[in-house]
Amino acid sequence: MTSINIKKLxxxxxxxxxxxxxxxxxxxFAQTNSSVTGMATFYTATGAMIHENAASIPVGHYFTANGxxxxxxxxxxxxxxxxxxxxxxxxxxxxxxxxxxSSMTTxxxxxxxxPDTGLGGEAPLNWTLLALSACITLAGIAYFIxxxxxxxxxxxx
Amino acid sequence: xxxxIPFMVGVATVGAAVVGLTVLVGATLYTPTxxxxxxxxxxxxxxxLIIPAxxxxxxxxxxxxxxxxxxxxPDNFTDVAWYVDSAVPGRxxxxxxxxHVDNGLGLxxxxxxxxxxKVGDTISVVTNKGTxxxxxxxxxxxxxxxxxxxxxxxxxxxxxxxxxxTCDGTWxxxxxxxNERLVVTAKLVQK
Numbered sequence: 001m002t003s004i005n006i007k008k009l010x011x012x013x014x015x016x017x018x019x020x021x022x023x024x025x026x027x028x029f030a031q032t033n034s035s036v037t038g039m040a041t042f043y044t045a046t047g048a049m050i051h052e053n054a055a056s057i058p059v060g061h062y063f064t065a066n067g068x069x070x071x072x073x074x075x076x077x078x079x080x081x082x083x084x085x086x087x088x089x090x091x092x093x094x095x096x097x098x099x100x101x102s103s104m105t106t107x108x109x110x111x112x113x114x115p116d117t118g119l120g121g122e123a124p125l126n127w128t129l130l131a132l133s134a135c136i137t138l139a140g141i142a143y144f145i146x147x148x149x150x151x152x153x154x155x156x157x
Numbered sequence: 158x159x160x161x162i163p164f165m166v167g168v169a170t171v172g173a174a175v176v177g178l179t180v181l182v183g184a185t186l187y188t189p190t191x192x193x194x195x196x197x198x199x200x201x202x203x204x205x206l207i208i209p210a211x212x213x214x215x216x217x218x219x220x221x222x223x224x225x226x227x228x229x230x231p232d233n234f235t236d237v238a239w240y241v242d243s244a245v246p247g248r249x250x251x252x253x254x255x256x257h258v259d260n261g262l263g264l265x266x267x268x269x270x271x272x273x274x275k276v277g278d279t280i281s282v283v284t285n286k287g288t289x290x291x292x293x294x295x296x297x298x299x300x301x302x303x304x305x306x307x308x309x310x311x312x313x314x315x316x317x318x319x320x321x322x323t324c325d326g327t328w329x330x331x332x333x334x335x336n337e338r339l340v341v342t343a344k345l346v347q348k
Contacts (some may be wrong), residue, residue: 018171121328133177140170
């Protein structure tokens, strides 16, 4: 019958548990932001509603529910003259849009969300974690070096 | 008990080392949420962004949208990133380039001092065709990060336009982002 040498397995177990502990303690750095998109329901001058998910909305002038005039470009993009902003509507089957007068194309007629371009607010936490982990690691290494030396002294005696 | 102490110390040592390395990598390399959509780079694209007033001469990466529909950012803090679904700089429309203001250790990113750029400063973009197009700054604006008018910023323009975007303002701990976005608008000039 094969016997298991626990003494030999101990360093391996230590390493595995240490790795598991470390990995489970890893903070999540990913950031999320909700996409900025504008959906609108169009109305005709007579107040008739044109459903925002209509299969096809003809190019032309429409109104918002508030009465703001807007122009629909026919590619999912509209321009609100009152707020001077562009928005988009969902158009089924629509796969590519070009803003008028622009070479910009989008995979879908949705407005991209703003990029997350900084992580600096995490700095205090990250520096604290780095300092703590460095201290613990160095203390651990020092402990094992000291233990090794005392074991050598003991065996020499 | 005598055997348990080295075991516990070993677990703590290895665990702390893993945590430390992970924090270091996570704070210096940017890892956005979700997988990137496949992006198709056109035959002409920007390769370098040069802003003499800020001593910036940065490599230009190409990015699309991330899993939640936000424009992706460069995967390091020294490069900038051109949104591939915006115009090629110098061509009709709006070319959008983003860059980091800092990293997770608080060290300066490529656009750390973008908020000091002034109207009238020059921005140059080198393309893979070897041409250099020049822009002059016409406006510098800040927006609440939840109210950035992206559709308008990417909308039609009379002249070829370059827009640079980065973080500004103060950190919002709950959202893990800054509360403002700085947008620099520059128009094409002939040199």
